Amino acid sequence: MKRIGLIDIGSNTIRLVIFECSYSSGLNELQNIKTPARLSQYLTDDKVMKQEGIDILVDTLTSFKKVAEKFSVDKLVPAATAAIRQSTNLKQIVKEVKDKANLEIQIIPEEDEAFYGFYAATHTLNIVNGMTVDIGGGSTEVTYFEDKTLQESVSFPFGVVTLEKMFFENKDHNDKSAIKKCEKFVKEQFESKKWIKDKGVPIIGIGGSARNNARIHQALHDYPIAGVHGYDMYQKDLEEVLYVLKNASKSELKDLDGLSRDRIDIIMPSAIVFNALFEISHASHFTFSRKGLREGVAMTMLKQDFPKLFNKDKVAPDALRFLANEYHINPSNGRQRMKLGELLLNQLNDKIDLNISDSDKALFKEALYLYYLGSYIDADSSSQHTYYIIANSSINGLSHKERVKLALLASFKNKSLLKYYVKDTAWFKDSEIEQIQKLGGIIKFAHALNVSNTDCVTTLQLQEEKEDYELIVKYVTDPIAEAYQSERQKKHLEKLLSKKLYIQFTKG
Incomplete structure (x- = not known):
């Protein structure tokens, strides 16, 4: 450490x-x-x-x-x-x-400042090809990367403080003439670098100004979960924030949710910069990174001491392992649930096509490992704590929707509670909720097969009979608790199979 x-x-x-x-x-x-x-x-x-x-x-x-x-x-x-x-x-x-x-x-140096922001963003987000923009007080760094490898970078000699001084000094923050001149200047600066134009990739916003723009937008829409890391905005969203700033008085800005008081006089230049860069690069969307210069410097400083820690290709898996360790999930138990859950999923998929996407399968595997991590706080309400913790934790490498879906899977208890949780965001279609319920039921059954935390089950075999299905469970030590709990939870599999399921425990 x-x-x-x-x-x-x-x-x-x-x-x-x-x-x-x-x-x-x-x-x-x-x-x-x-x-x-x-x-x-x-x-x-x-x-x-x-x-x-x-x-x-x-x-x-x-x-x-x-x-x-x-x-x-x-x-x-x-x-x-x-x-x-x-x-x-x-x-x-x-x-x-x-x-x-x-x-x-x-x-x-200028080039290093751009690099550190790029490094932090690509090591904490799942964006493979994109751009970064970090607008500080006196400079603005922009990079372009492909396959998480830096291709271009530039440091422009203007930031929110210098732009405020250049165009808004002794003027209102929403002075029309000042805004027009500032927009013209910023666009000319960006257009001077040909590699910025028409890239069509996501832009990652870094730093306090980006964070405040995101928080303002979240507040305008009563965003239901915490955090801005990995938060996505589109052109209309950036324009909405700019519109609100243009039409707000100075006193109204002081009460604008999401805007820090010490950024009231410099928030307008940042919104202008983000909108201009989006327009000129024809970005696909705007994503915000809570990790930037400081994290980039720290990571590069620590690489020698922790050479295997910062892996840009394993951002989400590493982040989820750290979360599991924070809530004291036993690695052996987590791996056993993953093993049994994947066996069940593959065999069920052979019998009935579950139509599961690669992304959902990845979340399913992680949910198996993290299942009921909220029991660390209180075993009687572990589902509720699990949902809240995962849905509101800043998890590197996951979009906000992926984070909530993972929370729904890892906290699955029953259909009623699932429907209660999904009301928080209202992000999921009925078909998606149905799929989450199916996968959640498999996870819960896999948990039942290791409820004693003794890793007693070695393998599973699902067999189709004429009128029903039989699940042969092989074990090495006495599975009394597993036999009892699996009988209670087999209804989740029977619903998928549309037939009765008989479970046979066999030593060997």
Whole structure:
């Protein structure tokens, strides 16, 4: 296990994130605090950082250093982006931080800043071909990748703070002339890079501005589950947020759900940037990543200590294993359920075509492993806790709909409770709910075959007779509990088979 502290010195905010990393739990945040330092506003026209800005930086780093010491971090890294990078008195800033806070600032070059955002996004989302955009206070990074391999990257010398200063200074946030000029400027910047045009791939939005745009849209539609990581928006959705911002007064913005108070004056430039990039690239949709520069830096720092941990091709499976470990699922029990559930599914599918897609089969396997993880909180209400935990956890590599479907499968108890859960989102057609019920019943029966957690069952054989079906269950140790529970739960299989099912336990 390792703990590192990362101080992200941005143009708009300075943020301390403390990460803990291990093979059993992956990369996790232990602490995340920020201050809206707005360092870019202390840059003069000739890019000199004023002493007032340097003092704010030193005071913030000194304070964050004390927090990091309380968490006993193995390493503390202050990493600076555009506002410090663009300062012509960079050496003075670095020296004062070293002398007064005893910290050495790492300056992240433009190309590295773009890379770290791309790296974090592709290692925490299931998008294979796409673009990333990370708009900070003083710069905007855009990348294009294929097969999760970086192809192009650029850092534009403008961000939400600089755009606000260029076009909206001493004007209302929704000044029509300022918006028009800002849109024209941003589009010209994006169009100057030919590789951005007409890509037709998803755009991944990274950082606080992207997060606020997503949260505003979620609030407008009473979004039923938590989190923005993996949240999808389309062109009409981005335009809706921009429309709301244009038509809201300054006082109305203060009460706009999803918008952080410290971003009220800079939210408009970010919405303009996202809409412009979507339009020029002809994106398929816009997805938001909660993981960005900080996570990218942390992952690359930790790769040497954990060489097998960050696998871009196993994003969802790894994330689900970490979730299982967090709720103390016994690996042996989880693997036994997966084994028995897959045997049942394959044999049932041979007898009756279940018409199960590859994506549903993958979720079915994961649900077998995670089944009733909520029992860690309370065994009597394990189904309810399981549904809530999975549906509202930020799970890398899964879309929000996939996450909810996994929650429905892993929490399956009966048809009534399933119908109660699906009302939360109203995302599923009747045919999808019916399929979830079928797969959930198989999962519950597989759980019954290892209810004693002794892994006593070795194999299963489903045989069709003239009038009914027989399931031969081979075991190695006494399956008293399994025999009882499987009789109680066989109704789920009988419903699928449309015949009676007889279960025979045989030693061997």
